Amino acid sequence: MNLLFTIRKEMFERKQQLLTSFLTILLGITAIVSINTITHSSQTAVKQELERLGANVLILPRDATVQSYYAADLESGELPESYVNQLSNSGIHGMDNLSPKLSASMNIQGQSFILTGILPKNEMRSKVFWQGGGTNLFGATEQPSQECLTVDLPLGGSAKPKQRIIDDLEKDQVFIGNEAASILNLSQGSTLELKGQTFTVASVLPSSGTVDDTRIFAHLHKVQELLNKPGTINVIEVVGCCQKIFEGLVPKINALLPLAKVMTIGHVVKTQIRTNQMMEKTSWAFISLIILVGGSGIANYMYSNVNERKKEIGTLMALGAGSGFILKLFFIKALFLGLAGGVGGYITGTALAVFLGPYIANIPVTPLPSLMGLALLISVGIALLATFLPARRAAKVDPCIAFKEI
């Protein structure tokens, strides 16, 4: 017989007590994990909603203004396309997507339209493209990174062609804005002549109520060829991590591209930061509360567990058990219960969140493997701490005091 045998015997001979202690920890951790998982998914859902706000950093020619950008005024200067690679290779963190564009005014059938060149593959890196009417019409949205708000490339518009089409966008294809399509009487599959070259309409974009409704989108390199401006762009739209913007992303880009003007779209960034902060605070409030409630339950149980064994502690000490033995006797049990309750609580809490989350919060809930560490830290930490205090007190006094007063 040894210490481990004694612990195992105590635990498994008193199955009801074992079950109660396990369930106490399990339920505490289940509550922590499930609420945390649902809260996290809610945060993610809010972040995804914020994606619709579009790009939040613009890189424009030095002489351009925001007004000229929104008005698609194309006479305010140009940037080399090589800036895109320069940015990509710069190692500057916080740029979730880069979208270079070259726009030019074009007269078709007596009407003025804007032809905008885009890089479809660059767009596809961020998956989400355009959305229309508040609904993602074409493809799934990629999960944003967890550390900050990530907004996928909107291409200055609000309508998204489906990924399949973007993937396949050939140099002889175009997307066409809703209003332009209506004026020119075009639909998907129609052909359109631009500067003597024929293009097929790959998709008509949903109405957005912006300048995009009168735009025609084609491959950037094709537009450069048509306009005879190889290697030239007039804007890079950047989806920047708002936290990184807050921490000085713009000056870093400015330093890298001295000939460009870098500016944030203030209301977008402000909204993103404000919403992020609000969600983070709410989340912490929830987590703190549930840790307090779940943790108190576990602590109370473990404390009582030592307390109700004071006669046994006193007897063992009378028989010659040292403080180390007494501490180990309770610590190993607490460790075992903490680990089992932590793992079990994580699995149960995650399952509950995934199955009940969509009904309760009306959002898809995905498991958070990183919560396993938190679950174990809380369950083992609280179990050990709640055991340590009374066990240490018992182990440091005379056996007779232990009998009476733990």
Place this chain on the structure above:
Amino acid sequence: MILSMIDATVEYRLNNQSVKALDDVTLAMESGEFLAVVGPSGSGKSTLLQALGGMLSPISGEVFIDGTSLYDLSCDKRAEFRRLRLGFVFQTFNLIGYLTAQQNVQVPMMLNGDSTDDQLKRSEYLLEKVGLADRMLHKPAELSSGQQQRVALARTLANDPHIIFADEPTGALDPETGLQVMSFLNDLNQEGRTIVMVTHDPKAAAMASRCIRLVNGKIESLNQTQANPVKFPAE
């Protein structure tokens, strides 16, 4: 002299008031003595036993066993001293409920770091000695009070203690079983072990070689022997 207590005082705090459970007690015992401690309830008998056995620190005074000042030792050293030299018998047996009789007897040997083989052999021997060879695998709850006390006696003997402290060992037993337990204690004394026993039972006290009476934390009378048993006044 194997055991001595010099000017020991033990106080308890009760409702913010200190109560003297032992008041400046001095006592000495020779090796092989069988001392019975009697006295009314609340007189400090158990406190005396606990203080002598290194289980309760006096606020003043000293306790020596084999020349070692018990309360100059750290808690852990004192625990080691108890494990190697002393044995305890409790009124309510204090067996560990989730262990079998044999495992209960193994506990002191386990604490001593003895091998499992040695633990098993000695626990079997001791349980046979107290007449419980056929009850080794029973849990305390499956044993009668007398059997439980005999398991406790076997456990006391596990590390072959020189001194045994027994706190009302017959208090929870019927007279016949009590007599049986006293007979065991007597045998242990005959083997040369020193025994200190707290009791309310005149018959049990009569088996001791010396008896002291404690009243209000002070030793009131000494020197009664088997030949001249102590008289129990109405308590």
